[in-house]
Amino acid sequence: MSKVTDFQKIVALCKRRGFIFPGSDIYGGLANTYDFGPLGVEMLQNVMNSWWRTFVRSREDMHGLDTSILMSPKVWESSGHTKNFTDVLVDCRNCQLRTRADHLIEDHFESKGDKISVEGKTLEEMDKVIIGEKIPCPKCGNHAFTPVRKFNLLFETNVGIISTSQNKVYLRGEIAQGMFVNFKNVLDTMRPKLPFGIAQMGKAFRNEITLGNFIFRTLEFNLAEFEYFFNPEKTDVNVLFDYWKKEMEDFLINLGLDKSKMRWRVHAEEERAHYSTRTEDLEYQFPFGFKEVLGLAYRTDFDLKNHMEQSGTDLRYIDPENNDKFIPHVIEPTFGINRIFLALMAEGFTEDEEDNRLVLKLSKNVSPYLVSVFPLVKNKPELVEKAQSVYSGLRRNYSVSFDSRGNIGKRYLAQDEIGTPYCITVDYQTLEDDTVTIRDRDSKTQDRIKVSEITSYLSR
Numbered sequence: 001m002s003k004v005t006d007f008q009k010i011v012a013l014c015k016r017r018g019f020i021f022p023g024s025d026i027y028g029g030l031a032n033t034y035d036f037g038p039l040g041v042e043m044l045q046n047v048m049n050s051w052w053r054t055f056v057r058s059r060e061d062m063h064g065l066d067t068s069i070l071m072s073p074k075v076w077e078s079s080g081h082t083k084n085f086t087d088v089l090v091d092c093r094n095c096q097l098r099t100r101a102d103h104l105i106e107d108h109f110e111s112k113g114d115k116i117s118v119e120g121k122t123l124e125e126m127d128k129v130i131i132g133e134k135i136p137c138p139k140c141g142n143h144a145f146t147p148v149r150k151f152n153l154l155f156e157t158n159v160g161i162i163s164t165s166q167n168k169v170y171l172r173g174e175i176a177q178g179m180f181v182n183f184k185n186v187l188d189t190m191r192p193k194l195p196f197g198i199a200q201m202g203k204a205f206r207n208e209i210t211l212g213n214f215i216f217r218t219l220e221f222n223l224a225e226f227e228y229f230f231n232p233e234k235t236d237v238n239v240l241f242d243y244w245k246k247e248m249e250d251f252l253i254n255l256g257l258d259k260s261k262m263r264w265r266v267h268a269e270e271e272r273a274h275y276s277t278r279t280e281d282l283e284y285q286f287p288f289g290f291k292e293v294l295g296l297a298y299r300t301d302f303d304l305k306n307h308m309e310q311s312g313t314d315l316r317y318i319d320p321e322n323n324d325k326f327i328p329h330v331i332e333p334t335f336g337i338n339r340i341f342l343a344l345m346a347e348g349f350t351e352d353e354e355d356n357r358l359v360l361k362l363s364k365n366v367s368p369y370l371v372s373v374f375p376l377v378k379n380k381p382e383l384v385e386k387a388q389s390v391y392s393g394l395r396r397n398y399s400v401s402f403d404s405r406g407n408i409g410k411r412y413l414a415q416d417e418i419g420t421p422y423c424i425t426v427d428y429q430t431l432e433d434d435t436v437t438i439r440d441r442d443s444k445t446q447d448r449i450k451v452s453e454i455t456s457y458l459s460r
Helices: 003-016 038-057 073-079 101-111 123-132 176-181 183-190 237-255 302-311 337-348 381-395 408-418 428-433 451-459
Strands: 020-022 034-036 062-064 086-091 098-100 149-152 155-158 168-171 196-205 220-230 262-266 278-286 289-300 329-336 349-352 357-360 371-375 400-402 422-426 435-440 446-450
Touching (some): 003 020, 003 337, 003 349, 038 196, 038 337, 073 168, 073 176, 073 302, 086 123, 101 123, 176 183, 176 196, 176 220, 220 237, 220 337, 237 278, 237 329, 262 289, 278 337, 289 302, 289 337, 329 337, 337 349, 337 357, 371 408, 381 400, 381 422, 381 428, 381 451, 408 422, 435 451
Parallel strands (some): 062 196, 371 422
Antiparallel strands (some): 020 034, 086 098, 086 149, 155 168, 196 220, 220 329, 289 329, 349 357, 435 446
């Protein structure tokens, strides 16, 4: 079975079972947009809750924010995004396909068994590669492309009913800037001591032109990240960097990803963003290859310094020990929540040929439902009533579904396919001794326990 086939099956499962739907589906869709369905939104929320619990709520050195998607355009000018937040593109002269030039070149060499990076190459150098290699258009096969040119990834929109340059604003291309511009507000209200972090999660938007492996590369996506501020004279940046690498990796492992399918990749100097002096990506082995899921960047004092200069607001930190004033440095761990979601789907997708079943082996921390409750048959009111009673009791503390469709075997297969770890069946013996069977998704073993013991069983 090819990796491409595997991935196509994952995409099909996502739509069939209500995890992910194509955006604007009834109108033919909109490229690079997707909607999370009933099961997908539950799983996505579980991932985000786990992140918030791990990196914010359980730590004393982290403060959360939820900043606006729309900000003053001066924010993006000061941060360098209006000038430097760019990609390179070409158009096919024959079919008008517009695609990223760097992806076109790298995909061409990868198809030949070679792996190259064009980061840092000039537009003219990329033109020479495309012409010299006679790289074909991925859509029509033609070899004629327009010259390589830059375009900005920020989405532009306007505030007010009249579109003018004075009313132009941007949808945020990253969520970091909201934390930088609120740095002084956090200092004044929370009085934190270095080192400390400011964290948030939310939507970011990028005007991507390359179609990208389902939800891996989209126009809007969910990010979670924090800016961890420190005094470089008192804290070794390399030690701190390695500490956060370990914390980020452990987070993915705790969600259920296999460590052997992860690797860290160091950005070359020409590849790093304009604000970073050190960047590493944590890549996961998707069915379509190793791709970035998390990023870790050392942004120095670039952002706070620029915002301080451009806004005229003093963003220095006052050391309570000696009253020294300085601009802190910052390390930024960034988590692509949608990409983590896709990695979990790829990790869990299992075809059990021995039992002829499809199993989504999701961790109990992220599965849409922890447990599903069945009446043995649906035409016995006393069984249905008892099963609904068990279901209602569990809903107070857990994500639970109720299923009475079809026979018991089909219900098990349906719950296996959406990743539900446990299934509880209410049968005739339940009416006699108040016990139920609880089935484990992965081992398929069944235990008989008292209804009163279900909560403690699930907690274990």
